[in-house]
Every structure is written in structure tokens, then in C-alpha cells.
Amino acid sequence: MSAEGRHARRLTDRGTDSSTDGNEPRPDDGREDAEYERFLRPYAVDVGTAEAVPPTTAGTTGPADLDLLALVMAARTPGRHEWLRPERETILNHALRARTVAELAAEVGLPVGQVRVMVAEMVADGSLQRCGPSRPLGRQDILHAVLVGLRSL
Amino acid sequence: MASADSENRPGTQEAIPQAVKIIVAGGFGAGKTTMVASVSEITPLSTEEVMTEASQGVDDLGGVENKTTTTVALDFGRITINDDIVLYLFGTPGQDRFWFMWDELVEGALGAVVLADTRRLDTCFHAVDFFERRGVPFVVAVNRFEGAAVYETEEVREALDVSAGVPVVMADARERESSKEVLVALVTHIIDSRRPAMSG
Ligand SMILES: Nc1nc2c(ncn2[C@@H]2O[C@H](COP(=O)(O)OP(=O)(O)OP(=O)(O)O)[C@@H](O)[C@H]2O)c(=O)[nH]1
Ligand SMILES: [Mg+2]
16 A cells, blocks of 8 residues: 555545534445544544543542552551442552552452542542652653663563 | 561552553554563553543444443553663553543553554554654554565555654564564654754
């Protein structure tokens, strides 16, 4: 396929954006439809995501502030609070060291969105504390360290 | 130094590393999970993301009705770089319908690997487009599957229409050494493309 191909494809996709509402059946052309969808989504969903984000009170941590790599650490050991709330106990036990939200979600086996809400509540009630890196590094330093680290794997 | 029993107490002041990430993208079945697994120090973890109502509305354009939630599996692996940095590798969801997750995934990422499957090169066009548009630095790793036509890296570059500055490398996602080389190529590329031109 020529270099022009991908751009032509891209332009066609943009074109369909305004000319179809997506409900028209397109027999024999599932691929075209799929391409259309793929191009639509990154734009269309931006809006949805923004709307889905609950407003956060200044100074507190809401689920929306917790990205996949947000770090939290247990501020206390599991106790009566976790009675019949095994996910929270799991989170506290797993967060003895700083952990990312993604790791905690994997550990408790619940969707990230749900774990975000749980973690935000636990930060609010003081069970967990958010933490940042002990030695924050600039992007260039990070990149060079990552390169050295990868090479020595 | 911390006292002997402080290790297992919550809130112990132990150095907290910075978490950084690289995205492994590509079409369905291109080898994303395989690559994450081959370099990760842990068995790749999996988390799920549930599609929200808002996203669902968009998805309905495709004619899928009466569905309220869909879960998407996200795989990720981890590489401890040193005491200060932990690198996470996130594989993108393979299914096309989960594009909406890419926005969050690439947020703050150092860069991305686009796995090109030589049996169906076109399946990674979208990833290439996405990263170009977002200005996310990336490399293309050509995964050679048995029985697939053999391409030179330049042929792949031309087919994908990526600029000359973007590295295109051969890879075997199943091999740790090969996956490691791909990541090294990516980070080298990010460093080089960020360095201001000195000669001139
Ligand atoms: N020959 C060859 N096979 C590979 C390579 N990488 C992956 N595979 C095989 O391809 C199949 C799919 O690999 P996955 O890693 O699951 O692909 P994926 O991109 O994560 O797939 P989805 O998440 O479903 O989109 C597996 O059977 C792998 O063993 C490669 O570099 N060369
Ligand atoms: Mg996979």
C-alpha cells in the first residue's frame, strides 16, 4: 500500500463523520464501519469522560484525581473498619508499601473505576494516604535512568 | 535506617519510587500481551475497566443497544528500573471498540511501542495515527509471525507512512531480549527527539 493510502483513508474517515449518523445499515462493509468507529471514538468520548467526572472539592482526592499510576499507601493496619469489606482489607494489606491504583485494582480483582472510588473513600477516611515519589526526577533524568535500567535487564 | 520491625508497619518511610509508563499498542492479536509478559518482572497483571454510560452512548452509534456496561481487560507489567523509578508497561485493549480508553492510557506516558503484525499491517494504522496526532513518541516493532510475508523494515515504514525519524525495528515479542531491544530503541528515540539540535 502506498504512503498515500493511510492519509486517504484518514480523510475518508473524517468525511463520513459529518455525512452519516451511524445508524444507516452498511451491508457488506463491516470494515468501513469499524474504521469509522475507531476514528470517531477518541474525539467523541473526550466529552463523555469529562462529563462523567464528578466534581471534586478542592483539596480532597476524588476518584477522578486517581489515575492508573496514582500512588497510595496504607495509613493504618486493617481493623474493625474492614469487617465484611474484604476488598478494603486486601487494599490495606497490599498497600503496606506505596502501590499504584492499577496494582490495587489487579490485586482486588475489581474494575479500576470501582477501585478508584474505593481508594478515594479510603483516602478521605484516613485509611490510605496518597503519596508522591521520595525523589521526584525531571523527565530527562527519568529517561536516562530508564535507558540504563532497560539495557541492564 | 529503619528499625527492624518497621518494615511491615503501614506508613513506614521507605523510599517511594516514581511510577512511569510505556504503552504497548497494536491491532488485535498483534502480540501486545506477549511483549508485556516477556519483559515484565511479574506475571502481567490484569485489571478491568467498565464502560461508562457516556461512552456507551457513543458506542450505540454502532447499533449495539440494550447494553449498559462492558468490561475491558487491561494488561500491565512492571520493571523496577532502580530505587527511584518503576516502569509500567500497559498493553492497549485489542478490540477496536475500546478506543476511548487510549486517552487515559497515554496520559503522561513516556512513549509507545506500536506492534505491527505482518499478516495484517493495516490493523496498526490506527495506533500510528493516534500517537502521531497526540504527539506521543513511538517506535514501530514489526512482529514476524510464522507463515507471514517477510518485509524489510523500510517496506513496513512505507506501508505505514511513518516519518523517517520514527524507528522501525524487527522484533519477536516472545523473546525477552528482543522486547528489551524494542524498549531501548523507544527510549533512545525519545531522548534523541527531545534533545535540541546542537549542530547546525
Ligand atoms: N510468531 C510470533 N508469534 C507471536 C509473537 N508475539 C505473539 N505471538 C503469538 O500471537 C498470539 C497473540 O499474542 P497476544 O500477545 O495475546 O496478542 P495481543 O496483542 O495481546 O492480543 P489481544 O489482546 O487479543 O489484542 C499468541 O499466541 C502469541 O504466542 C511474535 O513475535 N512472533
Ligand atoms: Mg492482549
